[in-house]
Amino acid sequence: MNFGIALHGGAGTILKKEMTLDKEKEYLFGLEAALSRGEKILSKGGSAIEAVTETVVELENNSLFNAGKGSVFNHLGKHEMDASIMNGKDLNAGAVCCVEQFKNPIILAKLVMEKSEHVMLTGNGAMEFGEKMNCEKVEESYFFDQLRYDQWQSIKDSDHFQLDHSINNPKKFGTVGAVALDQHGNLAAATSTGGMTNKKFGRIGDSSIIGAGNYANNNTCAVSCTGSGEYFIRNVTAYDVSCLMEMGGLDLKEASDKVIHERIKKIGGDGGLIAIDKNGHIEMPFNTEGMYRGCWSSKGIKKIEIY
Amino acid sequence: MNFGIALHGGAGTILKKEMTLDKEKEYLFGLEAALSRGEKILSKGGSAIEAVTETVVELENNSLFNAGKGSVFNHLGKHEMDASIMNGKDLNAGAVCCVEQFKNPIILAKLVMEKSEHVMLTGNGAMEFGEKMNCEKVEESYFFDQLRYDQWQSIKDSDHFQLDHSINNPKKFGTVGAVALDQHGNLAAATSTGGMTNKKFGRIGDSSIIGAGNYANNNTCAVSCTGSGEYFIRNVTAYDVSCLMEMGGLDLKEASDKVIHERIKKIGGDGGLIAIDKNGHIEMPFNTEGMYRGCWSSKGIKKIEIY
Numbered sequence: 171m172n173f174g175i176a177l178h179g180g181a182g183t184i185l186k187k188e189m190t191l192d193k194e195k196e197y198l199f200g201l202e203a204a205l206s207r208g209e210k211i212l213s214k215g216g217s218a219i220e221a222v223t224e225t226v227v228e229l230e231n232n233s234l235f236n237a238g239k240g241s242v243f244n245h246l247g248k249h250e251m252d253a254s255i256m257n258g259k260d261l262n263a264g265a266v267c268c269v270e271q272f273k274n275p276i277i278l279a280k281l282v283m284e285k286s287e288h289v290m291l292t293g294n295g296a297m298e299f300g301e302k303m304n305c306e307k308v309e310e311s312y313f314f315d316q317l318r319y320d321q322w323q324s325i326k327d328s329d330h331f332q333l334d335h336s337i338n339n340p341k342k343f344g345t346v347g348a349v350a351l352d353q354h355g356n357l358a359a360a361t362s363t364g365g366m367t368n369k370k371f372g373r374i375g376d377s378s379i380i381g382a383g384n385y386a387n388n389n390t391c392a393v394s395c396t397g398s399g400e401y402f403i404r405n406v407t408a409y410d411v412s413c414l415m416e417m418g419g420l421d422l423k424e425a426s427d428k429v430i431h432e433r434i435k436k437i438g439g440d441g442g443l444i445a446i447d448k449n450g451h452i453e454m455p456f457n458t459e460g461m462y463r464g465c466w467s468s469k470g471i472k473k474i475e476i477y
Numbered sequence: 478m479n480f481g482i483a484l485h486g487g488a489g490t491i492l493k494k495e496m497t498l499d500k501e502k503e504y505l506f507g508l509e510a511a512l513s514r515g516e517k518i519l520s521k522g523g524s525a526i527e528a529v530t531e532t533v534v535e536l537e538n539n540s541l542f543n544a545g546k547g548s549v550f551n552h553l554g555k556h557e558m559d560a561s562i563m564n565g566k567d568l569n570a571g572a573v574c575c576v577e578q579f580k581n582p583i584i585l586a587k588l589v590m591e592k593s594e595h596v597m598l599t600g601n602g603a604m605e606f607g608e609k610m611n612c613e614k615v616e617e618s619y620f621f622d623q624l625r626y627d628q629w630q631s632i633k634d635s636d637h638f639q640l641d642h643s644i645n646n647p648k649k650f651g652t653v654g655a656v657a658l659d660q661h662g663n664l665a666a667a668t669s670t671g672g673m674t675n676k677k678f679g680r681i682g683d684s685s686i687i688g689a690g691n692y693a694n695n696n697t698c699a700v701s702c703t704g705s706g707e708y709f710i711r712n713v714t715a716y717d718v719s720c721l722m723e724m725g726g727l728d729l730k731e732a733s734d735k736v737i738h739e740r741i742k743k744i745g746g747d748g749g750l751i752a753i754d755k756n757g758h759i760e761m762p763f764n765t766e767g768m769y770r771g772c773w774s775s776k777g778i779k780k781i782e783i784y
Binding site for chain 2: 256260261262263267268286288290291293294296298372373375379380381382385399403404405406417437
């Protein structure tokens with residue numbers, strides 16, 4: 171029985187010529203740390219749900235990635251985060267959107283899945299639920315980052331927003347995610363984001379929408395997306411990969427390539443996804459210059475890549 | 478070229494023996510009025526988007542249905558509404574959730590689709606956007622209904638919530654929706670809801686989620702769902718019908734029956750959906766005792782039914 175895990179830290183205009191060697195090392199180190207955390211859980215016989223949760227927690231705790239600690243500033247100078255998780259075994263799912271001050275939104279999404287009768291909770295209601303569940307909260311200052319603050323300042327009085335930003339990446343889709351297959355044959359997917367810089371109007375992207383940015387089904391695959399969220403919602407992208415396998419008879423590579431290089435491109439969307447099927451096969455296609463990504467499988471495969 | 482429209486006003490435990498003749502007449506009259514409004518638009522060559530919007534507006538303005546004016550009370554004694562709309566021509570879509578005091582949430586969702594760069598807006602942000610767009614607001618009292626108030630009072634201090642309520646319907650899924658095909662071959666779908674009585678935690682159901690409760694694609698069909706929302710999200714129900722047609726080779730009847738009588742039932746979900754395909758064929762399956770529904774097509778078909 172194969173098992174394995176894949177993760178991403180966002181996709182977009184990531185060019186090697188604009189990356190310093192030190193910065194590159196930091197990213198690779200961050201991805202490696204998160205991957206190892208998931209790999210260890212799976213190797214010990216732990217569940218796919220546990221592996222994707224802990225992997226995403228590691229990425230959320232790393233300020234390099236736009237999720238959790240590294241979340242960008244919204245229009246009000248706050249950090250508004252979305253996350254979702256799905257269990258391929260029973261199609262159970264949980265999601266939160268527009269939550270503030272929770273250290274790990276993915277844990278809050280998991281609590282929604284496991285401890286509520288609902289799938290998706292938003293805003294104050296979601297936060298009230300999180301407090302009731304004693305989900306860990308932190309001060310607003312925990313999320314402060316000088317670089318992200320400066321970039322927000324530069325556009326905060328405009329109507330502009332950015333999908334993510336760092337010095338070299340004017341167009342980087344800031345999302346993190348993980349997908350896994352465990353030794354028991356169960357698939358799971360988890361996705362988390364800090365949204366868009368200067369984001370207004372309580373915008374919800376694909377990351378917290380089951381079917382759009384995140385999906386898992388033991389009969390087919392587990393998928394986590396990163397990209398221009400609005401297009402990923404309109405194409406119901408994560409579920410699209412699963413349907414192309416289940417109903418279209420495609421394999422994971424054919425399905426995920428078709429979704430990223432044909433179907434999402436056709437309406438103008440860009441980004442990428444990571445996916446693992448029930449046999450432990452992993453795909454990580456993207457139609458942008460780069461995607462922070464990595465994977466490990468019991469077949470002896472390990473990759474950490476950016477471009 | 479055929480064209481037509483279908484609508485629903487919710488599904489659930491609707492039993493003829495518990496319905497008075499007067500009440501039944503009111504429901505049939507309300508459905509008929511909404512259907513006529515859409516039919517007129519289509520007959521004059523108007524767009525499917527216009528037809529589904531105006532049909533849903535008519536249902537939102539009728540206090541019998543749980544959407545707009547007839548919205549139930551949430552845990553805080555307020556009326557928190559969700560709506561979504563999708564254009565099958567270009568896969569453009571708009572959705573709002575947890576909005577208060579907007580007379581017609583479907584119009585707000587349409588504004589999100591047409592006037593914003595986003596697909597889905599929630600809570601205060603969505604309302605700020607609506608005010609900026611001069612979308613019509615009304616006093617909280619506009620939504621007051623003694624029956625709905627009394628039922629909320631009876632459970633408001635508990636942790637219980639109800640999907641909808643009226644004297645005879647302890648289990649009625651309160652949603653309204655419309656799907657249409659216009660003379661130009663364009664499909665559209667619109668869905669709106671007032672949520673669940675005593676709803677807490679900013680719960681988002683399937684009605685405002687593209688792919689789950691609402692979907693339209695000129696290549697396949699337009700779908701609007703009503704039912705136990707959490708199950709409809711987990712099964713990505715509206716898009717499921719489209720995928721079974723596009724990738725599975727089923728026709729509209731086979732696809733919508735499979736989704737309602739097999740796929741959603743398998744995980745414990747109940748409810749129904751209305752759907753129209755690119756040839757003007759209409760299906761309205763449900764797995765509950767009844768569904769308020771109606772349809773009209775240029776082929777000379779007109780139906781208004783409850784059980």
